[in-house]
Amino acid sequence: MGRRYVLRILSVLPSILCLAGSLLAATRGTVRIAVVDKTTQQPLAVRVHLRDKRDQPVLPPGVVSWKDHFVFSGTAALELRPGTYRFELERGPEYKMRTGEFTIERGDDDTHAVEMERFVDMKQEGWWSGDLHVHRSPQDVELLMQAEDLHVVPLITWWNDQNAWKEKELPPESVVQFDRDRFYHLMAGEDEREGGALLYFNLPSPLPIAGAARETPCPVHFLELARTHPGVHVDVEKPFWWDVPVWVATRQVDSIGLVNNHLWRSGGLDNEAWGKPRDPVAYPGPQGNGRWSQHIYYQLLNCGLRLPPSAGSASGVLPNPVGYNRVYVYCGQQLTYEKWWSGLRAGHVVVTNGPLLRPRVNGQLPGHVFAAKAGAKVELDIQLELATREKIDYLEIVKNGLVERGVPLAAYADLGGRLPKVEFEESGWMLVRAVTNNEKTYRYASTGPYYVQIGEQSRISKKSAQFFLDWVLERARRIKIEDVQQRKEVLEYHRVARDFWQQLVASANAD
Numbered sequence: 017m018g019r020r021y022v023l024r025i026l027s028v029l030p031s032i033l034c035l036a037g038s039l040l041a042a043t044r045g046t047v048r049i050a051v052v053d054k055t056t057q058q059p060l061a062v063r064v065h066l067r068d069k070r071d072q073p074v075l076p077p078g079v080v081s082w083k084d085h086f087v088f089s090g091t092a093a094l095e096l097r098p099g100t101y102r103f104e105l106e107r108g109p110e111y112k113m114r115t116g117e118f119t120i121e122r123g124d125d126d127t128h129a130v131e132m133e134r135f136v137d138m139k140q141e142g143w144w145s146g147d148l149h150v151h152r153s154p155q156d157v158e159l160l161m162q163a164e165d166l167h168v169v170p171l172i173t174w175w176n177d178q179n180a181w182k183e184k185e186l187p188p189e190s191v192v193q194f195d196r197d198r199f200y201h202l203m204a205g206e207d208e209r210e211g212g213a214l215l216y217f218n219l220p221s222p223l224p225i226a227g228a229a230r231e232t233p234c235p236v237h238f239l240e241l242a243r244t245h246p247g248v249h250v251d252v253e254k255p256f257w258w259d260v261p262v263w264v265a266t267r268q269v270d271s272i273g274l275v276n277n278h279l280w281r282s283g284g285l286d287n288e289a290w291g292k293p294r295d296p297v298a299y300p301g302p303q304g305n306g307r308w309s310q311h312i313y314y315q316l317l318n319c320g321l322r323l324p325p326s327a328g329s330a331s332g333v334l335p336n337p338v339g340y341n342r343v344y345v346y347c348g349q350q351l352t353y354e355k356w357w358s359g360l361r362a363g364h365v366v367v368t369n370g371p372l373l374r375p376r377v378n379g380q381l382p383g384h385v386f387a388a389k390a391g392a393k394v395e396l397d398i399q400l401e402l403a404t405r406e407k408i409d410y411l412e413i414v415k416n417g418l419v420e421r422g423v424p425l426a427a428y429a430d431l432g433g434r435l436p437k438v439e440f441e442e443s444g445w446m447l448v449r450a451v452t453n454n455e456k457t458y459r460y461a462s463t464g465p466y467y468v469q470i471g472e473q474s475r476i477s478k479k480s481a482q483f484f485l486d487w488v489l490e491r492a493r494r495i496k497i498e499d500v501q502q503r504k505e506v507l508e509y510h511r512v513a514r515d516f517w518q519q520l521v522a523s524a525n526a527d
Contacts, residue, residue, distance in 0.1 A: 043097065043098075043122060044095045044096060044097055044098070044122065045095075045096060045097075045098060045120040045121055045122055045123055045124035045125065045126075046093050046094065046095055046096070046120075046124065046125045046126070047093075047094050047096060047118065047120055047124070047126050047127075047128065048091060048092070048093045048094070048125070048126065048127040048128065049064075049088075049091065049092050049094065049127075049128050049130060050090065050091040050127065050128070050129045050130065051090065051091070051105070051130045051131075051132060052129070052130075052131055052132070053131070053132055053134065054131040054132060054133040054134075055133075055134065059089065059090035059091070060089070060090070060107060060132055060162075061087060061088065061089035061090070061107070061159060061162035061163040062087065062088070062089075062105050062106065062107045062132060062163055063085050063086070063087050063105070063106045063107065063163050063164065063337055064085060064086055064087070064088070064103060064104070064105055065084060065085045065103065065104040065106075066086075066094075066101055066102070066103050067101065067102045067103075068099055068100075068101055069099055069100050069101075073085070074096065074101065076094040076095055076096060077095060078095075079092065079094070080156045080159055080160070082152070082331060082332065082335075082337070083335040084282065084335065085337055087159055087160060087163035088159075088163075089159055089162060089163070096120050098120055098121050098122045098124075099119070099120065100117060100118070100119045101117065101118055101119075101120070102115070102116070102117045103115065103116055103117070103118070105130060105132065106337075107132050107163060107164070107165055108145070108164045108165035108166065108339055108342075109342075109368065109369075109370060109372060109405065110134055110135065110136050110137065110138055110165060110372065110403075111132045111133060111134050111135070111165070112132070112133045112134075112135055112405060113405060114130055114131075114132060135403060135405075136372055136403040138344055138372060138374070139167065139197070139351070140349075141374055141401075142346050142347060142348045142349060143344040143345070143346055143347075143366065143374060144167045144168065144197075144344065144345055144346075144347050144351050144356060145165070145166050145167050145168070145339065145342045145343070145344050146166065146167060146168030146169065146170075146342060146343055146344075146345065146356065146360075147164075147166060147168075147169055147327065147328055147329050147331075147338055147339045147340075147341065147342050147343075148170060148215060148217070148251055148271075148273065148326050148327065148328040148343065149172070149215065149253065149273070149276075149277055149328025149329055149330045149331075149341075150169050150170070150171055150172060150204075150328075150329065150330075150331055150332065150338055151172050151175070151330060151331065151332030151333045152171070152331055152332040152338060153332075154171060154173070154180075154202060157169060157171055157200050158194055158195075158198070158200075160331075160338045161198050161200065161338070161339075162195065162198070163338075164337060164338050164339035165339075166198070166338065166339045166342070167197055167198050167199065167351060167356075168198075168199050168200070168345075168353070168356050169199075169200040169201075169338070170200070170201040170204035170215075170217040170218070171200050171201060171202055171204055172204045172205060172206055172215070172332075173202055173203060173204065173205070173222075174203075174205040174206075174222035174223075174225075175205060175206040175208065176206070176207070176208055176209070176225060176226070176228070177226045177227065179222055179226060181221070181222060182226075186203075186220075186221055187202050187203075190202050190203045190218075190220070191353055193353070197351045199351075199353045199356070201217065201218065201353075203218075203219055203220065203221065203222065204216065204217050205219070205222050205223060205225075206253070207223065207225050207228075207235055207238055208253070209228065209229075209230050209231070209235065210230040210231050210258070210290070211231075211234075211235055211257060211258050211259030211262070211491070212235075212252075212253065212254065212257020212258055212259050212260065212290075212291055213253035213254065213257060214235055214238075214239060214250055214251070214252060214253065214263065214269070215250070215251040215252075215253050215273075215328070216242050216248065216249075216250060217248065217249040217250075217251070217357075218245075218247045218248050218249055218357065219242060219245055219248055220245065223238050223241060223242060224238075224241075225238055231495060231496070231497050231502075231506060232497060232499075232502045232505070232506055233505070233506070234262075234505070234506045234509045235259060235262075235263070236262065236263065236266055236509045239263065239266060239268055239269075240266075240268070243268050247357075249270045249271070249357055249360070249361065250268065250269045250270050251269070251270065251271045251272065251273060251326050251328075252264070252269050252271070252272040252273060253273045253276065253277075253328065254273050254276045254277075254278070254291065254309065255272055255273070255274065255276075255309045255312035255313050255316075256288045256291040256292045256293075256294070256308060256309060256312055257291045257292075258290075258291055258292055258491045258494065259491065260272075260292075260312070260487075261484040261485075261487045261488045261491070261513055261517060262488065262491070262509055262510055262513040264316060264321065264323070264484075265488075265512065265513035265516035265517065266512075266513075269323070270323075270324070270360070270361050271323065271324045271325065271326040271360060271361070272313060272316070272323050272324075272325060272326060273325075273326050273327060273328050274309060274310065274313050274325035274326065274327065274367050274462065275306075275325070275326075275327035275328075275341040275342075275343075275367040275368065275369055275460075275462075276309060276327070276328060276341065277328055277329055277330030277333075277334050277336065277341065278305045278306070278309075279305070279306055279340075279341060279369055279457055279458055279459070280334065280335055280336055280340070280457055281335070281336055281337060281340050281369075281457070282335065282456065282457070283302065283456050283457055284302060284305060284306075284456075284457045284458065285305065285334075286301075286302060286304065286305060287305070288305065288308070292487065292490075294308035299311070302455065302456055302457055302458065303457075303458040305458070306457075306458030306460070307458065310449075310462075311417075313325065314414070314417035315417065315477075315480040315483050315484065316480075316484075317416075317417065317445050317465055318416060318417050318445075318475070318476075318477035318479075318480035318526075319476055319477060319480050319481050319484070319520055320443075320474035320475060320476045320520075322363065322383075322385075322465075322467060324360060324361065324362070324363035324365055324383065324464050325343070325365060325367045325462060325464055325465075326343050326360065326365070326367065327341040327342050327343040327367040327368070327369070328341055329341045329342075340369055341367075341368075341369045342367070342368060342369070343360065343365050343366070343367045343368075344365065344366045344367075344368070344372075345359040345360050345364055345365050346359055346364040346365070346381050346382075347359050347364075362383045363382055363383025363464040363465065364381040364382055364383050364464065365382055365383070365463075365464040366382070366461060366462070366463050366464065367461065367462050367464075368460070368461035368462070369457075369459050369460070369461075370404065370405070370406055370452050370454075370459040370460060370461060371402065371403070371404040371406070371408060371450040371452065371459075371460065371461040372402070372403045372404065372461065373400060373401070373402055373448065373450060373461050373462075373463055374400070374401040374402075375398065375399070375400050375401075375448060375463045376398075376399045376400075377396050377397065377398050377399070377446075377466050378396055378397055380466070382447070382463045382464030382465065382466060383464050383465070383466070383467075384466055384467070385467045385468075385469055386440075386466065386467065386468045386469070387469045387470075388468075388469070388470045388471075389470070389471065390470060390471030390472070391470075391471075392470060393439060393440070393441050394439070394440040394441075394468050394470060395437055395438070395439050395440075396437060396438045396439070396440070396446065396466070396468075397434070397437055398413065398434065398435040398436075398437070398438065398448065399433055399434050399435075400428075400433055400434075400435055400448060401433060402428070402433070402450060404450070404452070406452045406453075406454060406459065407452060407453050408425055408450050408451070408452055408453075409451050409452055409453035410422055410423075410424075410450075410451050411423045411424075411425060411428055411435075411448070411449075411450045411451075412448070412449050412450075412451075413435060413436070413438060413446060413447075413448055414446060414447050414448070414449060415438060415444065415445075415446045416444045416445060416446075416475065416477075416526075417477075417480070420438055420446065421435070421436050421438075423435055423436065435448065440468040440470065441470070442470055442475060442526075443467075443468055443469050443470050443471070443473065443474050443475040444467075444468050444475045445465045445466060445467045445468065445475075446465065446466050446468075447462055447463045447464065447465045447466065448462070448463045449461065449462040449463070450462075473525060475525065475526050476520055476523060476524045476525055476526060477524060477526045477527060478521055478524030478526065478527060479527055481517055481520035481521040481524055482521050484517045484520075485514065485517035485518060485520075485521055488510060488513050488514050488517055489514065491510065492507060492510045492514070495507065495510070
């Protein structure tokens with residue numbers, strides 16, 4: 017008898033669920049949104065931030081969503097409870113944001129047409145966007161890239177003990193091309209442990225990091241293993257991770273995440289997680305973490321190290337949309353996957369989470385080395401195209417880690433997009449950055465550095481080299497490994513790094 021009751025209940029359950037669904041639908045209304053490009057009138061994929069009257073994010077059923085936003089392509093029918101809603105529509109940083117408000121009543125079925133207007137076309141000028149830190153589903157990645165107008169995404173599918181390929185065959189082709197000029201790679205990975213995180217790209221299969229302890233093996237062990245594969249690209253995920261001086265000393269990393277995932281669209285992480293903490297007095301407030309990352313990066317450049325900046329959002333782990341933090345790589349009019357990575361390694365880059373810069377210095381791209389004979393003087397003429405949705409607070413020329421010139425926007429406009437010239441009488445480097453007046457987060461853009469080589473010797477700052485030497489020694493004291501042999505093996509990598517930075521201190525030729 018009990019079994020019959022169970023069967024009867026199960027037999028009517030679909031009808032009950034269907035009725036519940038009908039009742040729920042009857043309490044809602046539908047708003048249909050059709051989005052097109054204003055110029056071409058072609059349907060577009062977009063990201064939507066929708067909030068109710070309590071200012072809470074709303075994620076309608078049936079859409080690809082993450083935290084406070086969702087995406088769709090072309091037209092979407094959104095079922096919503098009656099009420100008033102505010103919305104923001106975005107398609108990456110090259111389109112104007114569309115904002116507005118609407119009210120929906122029970123049973124409504126309204127259609128709204130929205131035109132998205134592009135105000136700059138970076139790829140038409142040869143600059144192609146990518147995000148190096150994406151933890152989203154492979155099933156959604158094409159829609160996400162379209163909604164953010166991204167062109168390159170190495171998709172992280174293995175991360176510490178997590179491995180999407182553990183019980184699957186590896187894909188026959190790791191690189192997927194779609195929409196003619198968009199690419200994603202299915203085999204990117206991350207080794208994130210006590211010393212911080214390294215990101216690995218363009219490997220044929222995951223590294224065997226599953227089961228690794230917090231300190232053992234040393235991340236350099238896997239870094240060296242990755243380097244046995246041609247074409248691999250290794251990115252230091254953030255500048256303030258404790259093992260950064262050790263990784264950089266290997267000379268086997270290719271880029272470093274200057275615009276990293278502690279910077280969010282709606283705020284940020286006002287700390288350095290388990291990395292090297294900043295001085296909150298010197299680097300206060302919501303902008304402090306981003307400025308601390310810059311300071312560390314500038315010290316690396318001051319040591320004569322030519323390491324390109326990169327950018328990543330960590331969407332899928334942290335609240336960011338895909339592509340919020342992005343790196344633009346100059347590839348010219350035709351993009352190939354290989355050309356993009358080659359341009360990144362060469363430093364032909366701009367990193368941003370807001371303003372869009374297209375620089376030329378003496379006609380050259382970022383990463384260029386201006387060489388001259390000893391005793392010569394090098395004069396750099398800076399031309400900068402700038403576009404932004406958000407007001408720029410300041411535009412600056414940074415030379416050897418210090419602000420050489422601040423340029424008011426009015427003066428920049430009067431100069432026709434040219435900035436004051438910069439002179440070098442000795443080796444060094446320079447870049448240009450634009451910082452917005454956003455009070456909630458550090459929203460800015462930076463060109464990659466340009467380098468000047470006068471004579472045979474690069475400029476090496478003793479103060480900057482000592483900064484990293486002290487850092488290595490401090491990091492070594494933090495290592496706690498009970499096993500004597502394992503501790504010895506890990507500390508050996510730190511001793512090698514110590515010797516590297518000691519040699520730079522000894523060979524320094526600048527303060």
